[in-house]
Amino acid sequence: MTAGAGATAGPGAPPPGARASSPVPAPLPAWPVTLAEAYEGSAPGGRRDALRVRVDTVAGRLRAPEPRVAASVAQLGLAARLWSVALGCAVLYGRLPDLGPRLLRWDPLASAPDDLWLTEVRPLPGDADAAALARTVLHGHLEPLAAALRTHHGVAAGLLRGNSGSALAGAARELDRWARAGGRDDLADRAGALTDDLFAHPLLRATGTRTGTVFRRHSCCLYYRVPGGGLCGDCCFTRSPRSSPRGASG
Template sequence: MDLDPELKALDALGGFFVLRTGVPPRGPLPTLASACADPESGGSAEVYADPMTFRVRKVEQSIRAPEARVAASVAQQGLAARFWSIALGAAALCGELPDLDPELLCWDPDAGAPDDLWLREVRFRPVADLDAVVRAGLLVPLSAALRSRHRVSPALLWGNAGSALAGTVRQLDRWALAHGRPDVGERARALAGPLLAHPDLAGTLDPGTLRRRSCCLYYRVPGGGVCGDCCFERPPRPAPGRS
C-alpha cells in the first residue's frame, strides 16, 4: 500500500494514526516548534500566548489532576502516542515516513483526545530517520518545554515515551492480525527495537514484559488507578501529610 500525498492510508489504523493536511477549518494553528518555544521569547504567540501551558491546564481541568505535573505527564504521553503512531504506522504500513518537522506540524491545544495534528506540507524522509524525526525532532523539545514549565522528571517523560511506543506496536500488531497483514506487525516490531535501544529510551521498559519502570502519575487522578503497563501493581499510598 502506498502512502498517498494526503496521508489517507493512515486513517485505517485508527484515531491515533490520523494526520490531516493543509489548513484546519478553524484557521491556522500553532506549530509544535512554536508550542515548545520559550513563551518569554514571543515565539509561541501565533494563536495562544503559550500553547503548552494552555494544554496542560486544559488537561488538568479535564481529569481533575491534583497538581500540574500530573497533567503535564498525561498531556505529554498523549502527544508521544500520536507522534509514534503516525510515524511508525506510516513506516510499517506503507514503507514511507512523513516528515514531521516541528515547523510544519501544527497542533490544536484546545482539542480533545487524541491530539489534533495537521501537517502544513507533505514531504517524506527515509524510514531510517524514524529516531531523528520523532525522538530527536519532537520528543526532545517537548520534554524540554514541559520541564521548563513544570516540576516533572526526565525519567518519567521518557518512560511515557517508551510506553507510548510499545503501545503503538501493540496496536499495529492487533491491526495486522485482524486484517491479515502480518508483514505490518513484523515491520513495526523490527523498527521499534532500535528506537527502544536509544539511551533516552533504553531501560524505560522491562525487556521481558514491556512493563514500564516508571509511573506516569495517572493513579493520582481521582478514580484513575494504574495503567496496564505500570510499574505498580496497585496505586501507591500517598506519603504522610500528602494528599
C-alpha cells in the same frame, strides 16, 4: 492528518474585488499553532503559551491535583499520537513524511487524542528505519517537548522518557494487533523489529522491559493521582501507591 487549507476572508473583510476605504484590522491568530511554537514557548498574536494552555486544559478536565500530573498526561497523549503516525507510515510504506515541528500544527484546546495536521505533505528522503524514526520523533519532538515541560512544570526527566517508551510500546502493540487481524504478519513483524531497534536507543533503553508486545515501564505517569484514576496496564506499580503507608513520589 491533512494538509492545511488555503486562507479565506474573515468576518468583516470586504468582498473580493472591493476597495476598502480604510484598512481592516487583522484578527488575532486563532489556534492551532505549530509544534515548534509550542516547544519554544512562543505565542504569536498575543496568545498564551500553547503548552501551558494544554496543561491547564488537561488539568481542568481531569481535575488533576497538581500541574505536573496534568503535564505528564498531556505529554503522554502527544507522544502516543506522534509515535502512531511515524511508526504506522514506516511499517506500511517504508517511508516517513516530514513531520518537522514547523510543519505540524496542533490545537491545545482540542479533546484527546491529539489531532495533528501538516501544513505541507512531503516525504523524507531515505528508508524509514529506526534511526530515521528516532531523529523524527525522539529528537525532533519528544526531547524538546520534555525540556519545555521540565522547565515550566517540574516534571522529572525519567518520568517523561518513561512516557515516551510507554507511548511507543502502545503504538507498536496496536499496530501488531491490527496487522495480525488482517493476516499481515509481515507488517506485524516489521513493526516489532523497528520497535526493538528503537528500544535499543539510549533515550529509551532504560524506560522499561519489553517482551513481545508486552511492556512494563520503570516509572509511573502519575495518573493514579487523578481523582478516580488508577494504574495503567504497563505501570511499574502492581497496586496504587495511595494504598501504601509511605506513598510514592512518582
